[in-house]
Amino acid sequence: MGGCIMQIVVVNCPACGGSYDGRLTSRFVTCEYCGTRFALSEDELNALGFTDADDDGLDDEDLEPDTSSDPMDVFAREACEASLKGVDESLFASSTKIVRGLNIRDGDDIYLIHDDTLFKSGKDGFAITSSGLYCREMGERSAHFVSWSDFAQGGKPELIDSYIRQDGTSICYFSDSNDVRDDVLVPLYRRLYRHACKV
Numbered sequence: 001m002g003g004c005i006m007q008i009v010v011v012n013c014p015a016c017g018g019s020y021d022g023r024l025t026s027r028f029v030t031c032e033y034c035g036t037r038f039a040l041s042e043d044e045l046n047a048l049g050f051t052d053a054d055d056d057g058l059d060d061e062d063l064e065p066d067t068s069s070d071p072m073d074v075f076a077r078e079a080c081e082a083s084l085k086g087v088d089e090s091l092f093a094s095s096t097k098i099v100r101g102l103n104i105r106d107g108d109d110i111y112l113i114h115d116d117t118l119f120k121s122g123k124d125g126f127a128i129t130s131s132g133l134y135c136r137e138m139g140e141r142s143a144h145f146v147s148w149s150d151f152a153q154g155g156k157p158e159l160i161d162s163y164i165r166q167d168g169t170s171i172c173y174f175s176d177s178n179d180v181r182d183d184v185l186v187p188l189y190r191r192l193y194r195h196a197c198k199v
């Protein structure tokens, strides 16, 4: 590439060979030609200037500094609102069934809720509320609840398949859209965790 001082890195889709050279927000890329979703190798990520010191799959630069000292419920409400901007609202529609299915307590303000079942039976999904995190995995008999203070004391949330887990416990179960999971929910839980640890 004579004369060009910037290194140009082209990543090719493993399915169709289409090239990708845009800005990366996570280590996963959806091919704009064929829609295949693939993970970049460490070498490719390094070459593209993608840094991920905390190894959560997201570019470290993508997370704005957290300057807020709001209590966790206020922070969570605002973070959920901001995250849902431009996202298909039907994915996060509330219903009596999912509120019951997650055993959400009376008095909780629900900031984000998702029914992950095909026929919206409320039998699995997750929610973020004023008091903490609710999640019910597929096939689980009942939901479990992680308070904000328990969340702050646990390990860093990790994305494993369709789940975000903390110390092995699922705190988010979302299988409807990989893009929304990776680009909206993972950064949201990461922000929530960082704030919970701080306040």
Ligand SMILES: [Zn+2]
Pocket: 013, 014, 015, 016, 017, 018, 031, 032, 033, 034, 035, 036
């Ligand atoms: Zn492709």
